[in-house]
Each structure stands twice: as C-alpha cells, then as structure tokens.
Amino acid sequence: MPDLITPARVAANAEGSRIVVAAETPVRVAAAALPTFSRYAAADIAVPFEVEPASFVVVQGREIGR
Amino acid sequence: MSAPALLTLTQAAAAIRARTLSSVELVNALIARIETWQPKLNAFVRIDAEGALAAAAEADRALARGEARGALHGVPLAHKDMYYFAGKLAECGSKVRKGFIPDVTSTACERLASAGAIHLGALHMAEFAYGPTGHNAHLGPARNAFDRERITGGSSSGSGTAVAARLVPAALGSDTGGSIRLPAHFCGVTGLKPTNNRVSRAGAMPLSFTLDTVGPLARTAEDCGLILQLTGGPDPRDPTVDRAPAWDESAARRSPKDLTIGVPKSFYVDDLTPEVAATLDATIATLTAVGCKVVEVKLPDQVLLSAAALIVLAVEAASYHAPWLRTRAGDYGPQVRSRLENGLAYSGVEYLEALRWRAVALAEHLAAIGDVDVVLAPASRMAAPTIAETDVGGGPGAEAAIQAITRFMRPINYLGLPTLVIPAGTTPTGLPIGMQLIGRPFGDETLVALGRAFQAVTDHHERMPL
Numbered sequence: 001m002p003d004l005i006t007p008a009r010v011a012a013n014a015e016g017s018r019i020v021v022a023a024e025t026p027v028r029v030a031a032a033a034l035p036t037f038s039r040y041a042a043a044d045i046a047v048p049f050e051v052e053p054a055s056f057v058v059v060q061g062r063e064i065g066r
Numbered sequence: 067m068s069a070p071a072l073l074t075l076t077q078a079a080a081a082i083r084a085r086t087l088s089s090v091e092l093v094n095a096l097i098a099r100i101e102t103w104q105p106k107l108n109a110f111v112r113i114d115a116e117g118a119l120a121a122a123a124e125a126d127r128a129l130a131r132g133e134a135r136g137a138l139h140g141v142p143l144a145h146k147d148m149y150y151f152a153g154k155l156a157e158c159g160s161k162v163r164k165g166f167i168p169d170v171t172s173t174a175c176e177r178l179a180s181a182g183a184i185h186l187g188a189l190h191m192a193e194f195a196y197g198p199t200g201h202n203a204h205l206g207p208a209r210n211a212f213d214r215e216r217i218t219g220g221s222s223s224g225s226g227t228a229v230a231a232r233l234v235p236a237a238l239g240s241d242t243g244g245s246i247r248l249p250a251h252f253c254g255v256t257g258l259k260p261t262n263n264r265v266s267r268a269g270a271m272p273l274s275f276t277l278d279t280v281g282p283l284a285r286t287a288e289d290c291g292l293i294l295q296l297t298g299g300p301d302p303r304d305p306t307v308d309r310a311p312a313w314d315e316s317a318a319r320r321s322p323k324d325l326t327i328g329v330p331k332s333f334y335v336d337d338l339t340p341e342v343a344a345t346l347d348a349t350i351a352t353l354t355a356v357g358c359k360v361v362e363v364k365l366p367d368q369v370l371l372s373a374a375a376l377i378v379l380a381v382e383a384a385s386y387h388a389p390w391l392r393t394r395a396g397d398y399g400p401q402v403r404s405r406l407e408n409g410l411a412y413s414g415v416e417y418l419e420a421l422r423w424r425a426v427a428l429a430e431h432l433a434a435i436g437d438v439d440v441v442l443a444p445a446s447r448m449a450a451p452t453i454a455e456t457d458v459g460g461g462p463g464a465e466a467a468i469q470a471i472t473r474f475m476r477p478i479n480y481l482g483l484p485t486l487v488i489p490a491g492t493t494p495t496g497l498p499i500g501m502q503l504i505g506r507p508f509g510d511e512t513l514v515a516l517g518r519a520f521q522a523v524t525d526h527h528e529r530m531p532l
Contacts (some may be wrong), residue, residue, distance in 0.1 A: 010411055013413070014407075018388075019388060019410065024102075025404075025407055029408050030411065031413075032466075033412070033465075036469070037412075047423050052422060053276075053422055053424065053425075055426075057263065057443050059428045060261075060263065061309055063432075064505040
C-alpha cells in the first residue's frame with residue numbers, strides 16, 4: 001500500500017479532481033479515513049497478478065445453480 | 067378478512083384476484099392510513115392519491131372483464147424516491163435534484179407495473195441514499211413507527227417506516243451499504259438485499275456501481291420473494307444482470323431440514339446489547355427447532371472487508387457527484403457533502419486494489435463457510451437509537467458514528483451476497499430487532515425459504531405499531 005492518508009494528500013486529490021474544498025476539509029477527511037484505512041493498509045493484501053475487477057463475476061457465477 | 071390495509075402483499079393480491087376486495091377499496095384504505103400516519107412519520111415525499119385511485123378503478127374494471135395483468139394486479143406500492151418513472155419527479159431526497167423529471171422508467175418499477183402494481187407515491191430517503199439513519203437535511207428525519215423519537219434507519223427510511231405502519235404492503239429500497247437491511251431491522255419489517263447482479267439497476271439513482279442493489283421491504287419473506295421474482299433477471303439496459311438466473315420457486319420452497327446455518331464466532335457477535343444477544347440465541351433455537359443444522363463458522367477478517375467496501379463506495383460516490391461538487395457543493399446537506407468529500411482520501415491505485423481484491427475475498431469467504439447455506443448474524447448491535455443522538459451532521463465525529471451503525475452491513479455489500487433481514491425479537495420497550503440471513507451468491511431463494519419457515523412459527527413480523 002502507498003503512504004497513509006494525510007491532509008496534504010487529500011488536498012492534492014481535491015485539487016487534481018478540480019473540487020474546491022474548505023480549508024479545514026483535508027484535515028477532517030484524513031481524520032475520518034485514517035482509522036479504517038490504516039488497518040486495511042497494514043494487512044498489505046496481495047492480490048494475485050492476473051485478477052481484475054471482473055474476476056468477481058467469475059467467482060460469483062460459479063454458485064449459479066448450486 | 068382483516069382490514070384491507072393490514073393485508074400482506076400476497077394476501078392483498080390474492081384477495082383482489084378473487085374479487086373479495088377491490089383495488090379501489092384497498093387504495094382508499096391505505097390513503098386513510100396515510101392521512102393519519104404521514105404527519106407523524108414523514109414517510110412519503112409525494113402521494114399520488116388521485117392517480118392511484120384512477121389506476122385502481124381501471125384495474126377493477128379490467129378484472130371484471132377477466133383481464134388480470136399479473137401477480138400484483140391492482141395492488142398499490144410506493145417506492146424510495148430514487149426510482150425513475152418517466153415524466154414524474156424523482157428528487158432523490160436532495161436539493162441538487164429538486165424538480166428532476168426523468169424521461170425513462172426504472173426497469174424494476176416497469177416490471178412491477180407490468181405485473182399490475184399501482185403507483186401510490188414516492189417515499190422518504192436519505193439524501194442521494196448516502197446515510198444510514200433516516201436523517202435528511204432537506205426533508206427532516208423520517209420517524210420510526212414504533213417510537214417516533216427514534217430513527218428508521220436508512221437510506222430506505224420511508225420504505226421501512228411506511229411498510230411498518232401498513233401504509234403500503236411493500237416498497238422498493240436500495241442497498242449499497244445496508245440501506246434495505248438497516249430500515250428493516252430498526253422498523254420491524256422484512257427486507258431483502260438481493261445478490262449483486264441479480265436485479266437490474268437501470269433507471270435507479272446510482273450511488274456506487276459496484277455495490278448498488280435494488281430490493282424490497284415488505285411484511286414477509288414470501289412477499290420479498292415475490293417482488294424479487296418479478297423484478298429480477300436479465301435486462302438489456304443493465305449488462306451486469308446478463309447472467310442473472312431465473313427465479314427458482316422450488317428452491318424458494320425448500321425445507322429448512324435441508325439447510326445448514328453458520329453462526330460466526332466473532333465480529334457479528336461482539337459487543338451486542340443484551341437484547342440483541344438474546345434475540346440471536348432465540349433465533350438459533352427457532353432455526354434448530356424447524357430442523358436446520360446449526361454450526362459455528364469462522365469467517366475471514368470482516369474489518370478488512372468493511373474497509374475495502376468503504377474505499378470502493380467513497381470513491382465511486384465521489385465520482386458520480388464530482389460534477390455537482392464542482393458547481394453546486396453548497397446544495398448538499400452537510401453530512402452528505404462531507405461523506406462525498408471523503409472519497410478524496412484515496413488514490414486511484416488504492417481504489418482499484420480494493421476492487422480487484424473483491425474476487426479473492428469472495429472466494430475466501432466461500433471457502434470459509436464450506437457447505438453452509440446461510441450465515442446468521444444480527445443486523446446491528448442495538449435496536450433503534452434516538453433521532454437526537456444520531457443527529458451527527460457532517461462534523462469530525464460523523465464518519466465514526468456512521469460506521470458504528472453500518473458495522474454489520476458493509477462486508478456483505480463488498481462480497482455481493484444476498485441477505486434477508488427478518489424481524490426476530492423486541493426490546494423490553496417494544497423496539498424491533500432484526501436478524502440477517504446471509505446467503506451464498508444467487509442463493510436468494512434459499513433465504514426466502516428459510517424466512518418463510520421462520521415466519522411460519524414466529525409472529526415478530528406481525529407486530530404493528532399502535
């Protein structure tokens with residue numbers, strides 16, 4: 001996982017998305033996201049190289065008619 | 067016969083078909099209840115009494131000619147205000163979409179209409195379906211029919227409280243992070259979040275294209291099954307349902323003696339209030355009594371699944387709303403705006419990693435449950451909290467408060483599993499408590515079968531507010 005969420009990163013994402021946010025928003029967003037994201041990032045989940053989002057449909061479809 | 071408004075969906079449809087009840091009588095009975103309850107509950111955002119009565123009169127005339135349209139001939143329904151009807155308002159609980167009139171009808175509503183259902187109005191919802199409590203900065207809160215100082219749950223807030231108060235026999239909600247299941251739990255009704263990719267989302271307001279599902283809230287599992295049967299299946303307007311299987315009625319009537327129920331060892335059983343813990347125990351006892359085999363299951367880390375769901379939801383919601391966040395940010399309520407801005411926390415790489423992991427996570431879940439047909443879990447650690455204590459706005463503590471309410475919801479959305487919430491108990495003060503029956507992918511019919519078996523020997527689903 002890349003670096004953890006910081007206000008600077010949130011501000012940069014907002015700017016890159018052309019969304020104007022209030023001065024205090026990056027601090028609030030970082031604080032809101034960080035607890036959940038830290039735990040997730042720490043797990044360092046390694047997704048197999050060949051897996052793509054549509055692989056979900058393949059796994060799901062194996063259950064049809066079970 | 068019970069008063070018409072108190073009939074379940076299936077009972078009402080049968081009575082109309084048998085001509086022991088007219089559609090006009092049923093619509094009038096519901097309108098009378100709505101006039102009494104709407105000022106107390108704020109369940110509807112629009113009521114089309116005149117249109118519904120005209121449609122009911124036509125339905126009665128058609129039936130007299132021997133022309134029944136389908137399984138819901140002449141039965142009035144109302145839906146969350148995010149389902150499009152061509153030429154009618156669909157404001158999505160928002161100021162941003164105030165006055166929006168779509169030029170298409172949602173596939174789900176089109177299919178219900180083809181089955182003969184009548185449209186009675188549009189129901190309250192969280193702004194853009196992005197809130198789990200039933201608060202709405204523009205509409206005011208919807209109120210729980212069992213205690214009007216308490217939340218309905220959201221985002222299908224009006225659907226939950228309207229069905230509970232017998233203002234409609236069933237209603238469509240939507241579930242992206244618990245929005246059918248939480249109102250079902252808090253309001254004491256039955257709610258079915260279908261398997262992702264089973265019911266077309268065409269013509270329904272989007273929130274997260276990965277996680278959105280369309281499903282019913284009704285009084286019984288049987289009624290939820292009927293709605294799913296009518297709305298599900300392939301739709302050229304939504305390619306994600308191309309492989310959706312046809313409804314299997316024999317599976318929806320399978321015996322509970324054939325079913326293995328898994329009870330998680332952790333997460334869903336942690337930190338429950340005593341009432342919810344007792345309801346879980348009682349539900350296990352009932353399922354055992356009807357013949358189910360009950361075993362313990364050790365599920366993969368649900369906190370990680372929940373986090374992945376949050377990342378996917380936050381980014382996709384922000385993406386949908388980016389044009390309005392650039393131009394009309396001040397038109398959002400504070401909480402919805404703050405939650406949409408939370409999508410700015412994540413990078414594109416992180417979002418796609420969370421999305422790619424979904425296939426692996428589902429495979430791991432299926433491996434963990436083995437031959438278990440249904441996982442049983444509480445819908446929430448508690449019964450409905452008050453409107454005042456959950457009125458957290460968009461401030462620094464809002465996200466934590468929201469995550470506490472949706473804790474038992476998000477892993478299921480991430481895995482795309484079907485889940486039926488059934489009323490299963492009450493607190494000493496009479497607040498409903500629901501349990502989740504979490505199925506395997508496309509195992510929706512099994513949930514309906516189990517729900518039917520449970521409701522055949524319990525009466526929690528028959529409790530109604532005074």
